[in-house]
Amino acid sequence: MNRTNRHASSLLKVQLLREGIVESTHEVHAVACDARGRVLASAGDPELGTFIRSSLKPFQAMSVTGTGTLDHFNLTDRDLAIICSSHHGSIEQTRQAFNILWRCDVDPAALQCPVPPGKTTPLAHNCSGKHAGMLAVCKQKGWSLDGYMQRSHPVQKLVASRIAELLGMPADEFICAHDSCGVPTYLMQLSQMATLFAKLTSGKSLEMERIVRAMTHHPEMISGPEGFDTLLMQLTEGELVSKAGAEGVQCIGRVREGMGIAVKSVDGSKRAKYATAVYLLKQFGWITPDVSETLSDKFMMPGRYTRIEVVGEMSMI
Structure with missing residues (x-):
């Protein structure tokens, strides 16, 4: 999956400048795809x-939206938003994750995500919404709540099959590893990630449209204030729909346009991926000048004496 290919081009460089002098440099890969999986532009x-x-x-x-679980337990778009989130563990967000379990009559003790440092409950973990959603599916389907994080569990097989269907590949071809919260995650090409977000925002699937609506109508659930x-x-x-991943991954989809962007900073830097995302959104014209200014002030001006600069461009295919 890391082989050289005909689309490869120069990586983007993200530089931290202190009073105009380069102090640190990050390298970033990025790609834009349409909902058919075609590479439209790339760097790296x-x-x-x-x-x-x-x-x-x-x-x-999608395991929640595609199984009738939302309607079965009268879950709301706010519940769906927290299922999609990497939240900050605020009281509001923690209560929303608890609401899912309460409506499904699932004891919070069933959550197998870790208890964050300084907290007393796994509900405060940034993945608790995702875990609560998986438990809700298990409850609705009559599947065991035990071992729901294991790759062999029906809920994880369901997740894998839906993602494989979107990418047009057999689920057993996925290279899988456990994420830090214990649930499986997958090794993918950046173009596959961008394609997924293009499909998510294409408007061609009612269940994905509901996910988009939940995320965009309740963005305060997805990360948190200033996230x-x-x-x-x-x-x-x-x-736009935006969802960060750890170790320098950032994915964005343009709603109703069926286009997606995936970014990966080589060293896993958050500041590099956020600065690159802002830079590319400006380059593609996906944000207005006012939005660009607000995001640049927040994510490209980290200090009084420092600023972040992105060098390079996406090569159009």
Whole structure:
């Protein structure tokens, strides 16, 4: 998955400048695809393989939207948003994750995600919404709540099959590993990640449209105040869907356009992926000048004496 290919081009360089002098440099791969999986533009290697991490959550949530679980338990779009989230563990977000379990009559003790440092409950973990959603599916389907994180569990097989269907590949071809919360994540090419977000925002699937609506109508659930995903979706008012992943992964889809972007900073840097995302959104014209200014001030001006600069461009295919 890391082989050289005809789309490979120069990587983007993200530089931290202190009073105009380069202090640190990060390298970033990025790719834009349409809903058919065609590479539209790239920087670096669009076939680079890396774990999608939490950028997978909107697609893991398809196990909830595609099984009737939402309607069966009278779950709301706010519940669906927290299922898609990497939340900050605020009281509001923690209560929303608990609401899912309460409506499904599942004891919070069934959650197998870790208890974050300084907290007393796994409900405060940033993946608790995802885990609560999987438990809701298990409850609705009559599947065992035990071992729901294991690859062999029916809920994980369901998740894998839905994602494989979107990518047009057999589920058993996925290279799988456990994410930090214990649930499986998948090794994917960047172009596959961008394609998933293009499909998510294409408007051709009612269940994915509901996920998009939940995320864009309740962006405060997705990360938190001042978080990149939350702020971007608030500012663009339903035009973009954004979901971060750990270790420098960032994915964005343009609603109703069926186009997706995937970014990976080589060293896993958050500041590099966020700065690159802002830079590319400006380059593609996906954000207005006012939104661009707000995001640049937040994510490209980290300090009084420092600024972040992205060098290079996406090569159009």
